[in-house]
Amino acid sequence: xxxxxxxxxxxxxxxxxxxxxxxxxxxxxxxxxxxxxxxxxxxxxxxxxxxxxxxxxxxxxxxxxxxxxxxxxxxxxxxxxxxxxxxxxxxxxxxxxxxxxxxxxxxxxxxxxxxxxxxxxxxxxxxxxxxxxxxxxxxxxxxxxxxxxxxxxxxxxxxxxxxxxxxxxxxxxxxxxxxxxxxxxxxxxxxxxxxxxxxxxxxxxxxxxxxxxxxxxxxxxxxxxxxxxxxxxxxxxxxxxxxxxxxxxxxxxxxxxxxxxxxxxxxxxxxxxxxxxxxxxxxxxxxxxxxxxxxxxxxxxxxxxxxxxxxxxxxxxxxxxxxxxxxxxxxxxxxxxxxxxxxxxxxxxxxxxxxxxxxxxxxxxxxxxxxx
Amino acid sequence: xxxxxxxxxxxxxxxxxxxxxxxxxxxxxxxxxxxxxxxxxxxxxxxxxxxxxxxxxxxxxxxxxxxxxxxxxxxxxxxxxxxxxxxxxxxxxxxxxxxxxxxxxxxxxxxxxxxxxxxxxxxxxxxxxxxxxxxxxxxxxxxxxxxxxxxxxxxxxxxxxxxxxxxxxxxxxxxxxxxxxxxxxxxxxxxxxxxxxxxxxxxxxxxxxxxxxxxxxxxxxxxxxxxxxxxxxxxxxxxxxxxxxxxxxxxxxxxxxxxxxxxxxxxxxxxxxxxxxxxxxxxxxxxxxxxxxxxxxxxxxxxxxxxxxxxxxxxxxxxxxxxxxxxxxxxxxxxxxxxxxxxxxxxxxxxxxxxxxxxxxxxxxxxxxxxxxxxxxxxxxxxxxxxxxxxxxxxxxxxxx
Numbered sequence: 001x002x003x004x005x006x007x008x009x010x011x012x013x014x015x016x017x018x019x020x021x022x023x024x025x026x027x028x029x030x031x032x033x034x035x036x037x038x039x040x041x042x043x044x045x046x047x048x049x050x051x052x053x054x055x056x057x058x059x060x061x062x063x064x065x066x067x068x069x070x071x072x073x074x075x076x077x078x079x080x081x082x083x084x085x086x087x088x089x090x091x092x093x094x095x096x097x098x099x100x101x102x103x104x105x106x107x108x109x110x111x112x113x114x115x116x117x118x119x120x121x122x123x124x125x126x127x128x129x130x131x132x133x134x135x136x137x138x139x140x141x142x143x144x145x146x147x148x149x150x151x152x153x154x155x156x157x158x159x160x161x162x163x164x165x166x167x168x169x170x171x172x173x174x175x176x177x178x179x180x181x182x183x184x185x186x187x188x189x190x191x192x193x194x195x196x197x198x199x200x201x202x203x204x205x206x207x208x209x210x211x212x213x214x215x216x217x218x219x220x221x222x223x224x225x226x227x228x229x230x231x232x233x234x235x236x237x238x239x240x241x242x243x244x245x246x247x248x249x250x251x252x253x254x255x256x257x258x259x260x261x262x263x264x265x266x267x268x269x270x271x272x273x274x275x276x277x278x279x280x281x282x283x284x285x286x287x288x289x290x291x292x293x294x295x296x297x298x299x300x301x302x303x304x305x306x307x308x309x310x311x312x313x314x315x316x317x318x319x320x321x322x323x324x325x326x327x328x329x330x331x332x333x334x335x336x337x338x339x340x341x342x343x344x345x346x347x348x349x350x351x352x353x354x355x356x357x358x359x360x361x362x363x364x365x366x367x368x369x370x371x372x
Numbered sequence: 373x374x375x376x377x378x379x380x381x382x383x384x385x386x387x388x389x390x391x392x393x394x395x396x397x398x399x400x401x402x403x404x405x406x407x408x409x410x411x412x413x414x415x416x417x418x419x420x421x422x423x424x425x426x427x428x429x430x431x432x433x434x435x436x437x438x439x440x441x442x443x444x445x446x447x448x449x450x451x452x453x454x455x456x457x458x459x460x461x462x463x464x465x466x467x468x469x470x471x472x473x474x475x476x477x478x479x480x481x482x483x484x485x486x487x488x489x490x491x492x493x494x495x496x497x498x499x500x501x502x503x504x505x506x507x508x509x510x511x512x513x514x515x516x517x518x519x520x521x522x523x524x525x526x527x528x529x530x531x532x533x534x535x536x537x538x539x540x541x542x543x544x545x546x547x548x549x550x551x552x553x554x555x556x557x558x559x560x561x562x563x564x565x566x567x568x569x570x571x572x573x574x575x576x577x578x579x580x581x582x583x584x585x586x587x588x589x590x591x592x593x594x595x596x597x598x599x600x601x602x603x604x605x606x607x608x609x610x611x612x613x614x615x616x617x618x619x620x621x622x623x624x625x626x627x628x629x630x631x632x633x634x635x636x637x638x639x640x641x642x643x644x645x646x647x648x649x650x651x652x653x654x655x656x657x658x659x660x661x662x663x664x665x666x667x668x669x670x671x672x673x674x675x676x677x678x679x680x681x682x683x684x685x686x687x688x689x690x691x692x693x694x695x696x697x698x699x700x701x702x703x704x705x706x707x708x709x710x711x712x713x714x715x716x717x718x719x720x721x722x723x724x725x726x727x728x729x730x731x732x733x734x735x736x737x738x739x740x741x742x743x744x745x746x747x748x749x750x751x752x753x754x755x756x757x758x759x760x761x762x763x764x765x766x767x768x769x770x771x772x773x
Contacts, residue, residue: 015751025761208614225597362402372412
């Protein structure tokens with residue numbers, strides 16, 4: 001985000017809703033028509049043709065990489081695939097039943113004690129960091145999931161894509177080509193989404209002159225919250241409890257009458273279908289079919305249609321949080337770890353926002369009206 | 373009907389009986405002029421420079437109250453003398469949780485000793501959350517804001533980190549002692565004097581709340597997603613230590629130590645000003661007059677400058693202040709809290725790098741008060757941006773780029 005240069009009068013609601021906090025060249029969200037662009041490319045275009053390795057470069061640097069830029073970007077990420085030993089070791093000292101995202105957070109915050117020249121926050125140093133952060137985070141996130149699954153941690157394979165490596169390490173097995181593509185698309189469509197709470201937290205931290213890693217840790221704090229990344233887990237658990245299509249229908253009706261706020265449904269910006277869900281649904285369907293879990297897909301459809309047919313007029317539709325759980329589940333990623341994947345993808349956008357802000361941004365310090 | 377506020381009007385003092393949302397305000401860079409919450413916790417009068425916690429002038433609190441009392445006042449919104457039993461139970465809850473699992477002490481000891489202490493503190497707080505948040509309840513983990521123990525846990529962790537850096541063996545916190553006494557005992561390795569305890573209480577009180585500055589605003593944003601306190605503090609510590617904010621005190625004290633002589637300091641300051649550089653420890657976003665917290669600290673400076681080394685440091689500081697004030701005061705720029713707090717923290721035996729950690733303990737009180745207040749009427753933070761970048765591009769293969 002870049003600051004708006006002139007002072008302007010604005011009308012906004014609680015939670016800074018409708019406030020234009022600044023200008024950006026990273027992503028455009030058209031909430032009325034359900035469209036999302038990264039750097040001027042539609043999300044559908046990038047999901048179909050691009051890879052996360054390219055899209056992460058695009059988000060941060062503004063252009064799709066040329067062959068040599070791509071080579072360097074991949075090499076940078078690869079050079080950082082091995083986080084400090086202390087960070088890898090800490091997981092064994094924490095209680096067995098700790099939440100996955102807390103394990104991951106702790107590994108990252110230990111890793112942050114070992115950043116080479118961590119206190120150097122000059123612009124050039126900050127710009128060198130994203131590849132390293134993606135590299136470390138990928139290995140640490142995979143290690144967390146692998147630890148929870150109780151599998152053997154596979155070595156890093158330099159020739160593989162970001163997503164292929166991540167799945168191999170996290171799941172402790174060779175993923176199929178289709179699984180890799182599905183996961184990669186998940187990463188691409190969740191890599192950036194404007195100034196959501198996580199990005200705003202990251203931006204506030206970077207605005208104090210802190211290092212990029214500290215900003216990413218702040219973004220992750222927001223993801224942990226029930227109202228942000230936590231919704232992925234809750235939405236999926238709701239589906240998992242339903243045993244048949246009929247039960248799903250009945251449950252939706254009961255909950256609709258109760259006025260229940262369905263997790264994974266309704267987005268503050270999209271007044272229509274979230275474009276990311278449309279991209280992900282075919283992958284979710286096929287992955288579930290491959291696993292013989294067609295019933296879960298049918299239940300999902302029933303719940304989605306039941307809710308949208310009633311609440312669609314109130315502009316409440318399924319969001320990306322409502323569908324990604326199906327893909328993660330089909331990939332055998334444990335439920336507790338769902339928010340980790342979201343954070344791993346989404347941090348790309350936080351970093352892009354932070355770097356965009358750094359060159360001219362002032363310290364973020366809004367005010368509060370005293371009513372006491 | 374939206375409430376309209378002209379927040380850049382010099383006389384508008386940021387108070388209102390009620391706020392009708394949505395609001396209309398003039399907004400500028402860094403979200404200045406933006407109303408991010410309503411509060412009953414604290415108020416700084418931008419026109420006079422007075423500061424109040426829950427309606428009580430901060431001078432009054434600084435001179436006579438303990439940090440525990442002010443924490444209770446900020447968090448619960450009640451005066452400790454009116455609710456003696458409740459206050460006692462508050463202190464009990466606060467003091468009894470300072471024993472750290474051995475895994476946490478091992479975690480600290482496993483990192484290089486020259487790691488910046490705020491990074492160690494962040495890692496330790498993160499690990500502690502794994503022990504303290506009951507498994508399987510994370511969907512309601514934000515209820516942990518009802519507990520206040522994170523204040524004393526941060527205090528104990530800061531003590532352990534300070535000891536580790538000095539090569540001292542871990543010490544078990546004494547749950548009967550006040551936070552200030554416990555921490556001083558940990559860092560000094562001997563019983564602190566009454567004056568030292570009073571001074572640390574005072575510094576924590578002055579740092580306890582300061583509106584929605586970057587660390588506290590980070591806390592509100594993360595809190596608005598219903599994250600638990602540990603995530604929140606891991607996030608906020610990044611901002612608290614930022615070179616432009618808590619990190620400034622660290623820079624200030626290094627500058628004093630380096631200059632070593634009042635005349636050198638004067639010449640250096642004049643040189644800096646002539647080149648148009650910023651003097652660390654000067655300037656404030658809201659106050660255009662002396663910061664009341666600085667005036668309070670100033671009183672205590674001579675009392676603590678005991679040995680020649682300390683007196684010299686104070687001379688250096690005073691010389692920089694006098695020189696810079698001559699040029700900067702007419703522009704409404706005065707020394708800020710980081711300038712003399714750095715000196716006082718140094719007098720208490722804190723290393724420069726440790727200062728943001730010390731300051732963090734005090735800030736926990738204000739953070740808890742503000743997040744709790746916001747959660748009572750929560751709304752997820754979600755501002756927008758205006759897109760000004762490229763449009764209508766289509767994917768081309770790498771060979772064609």
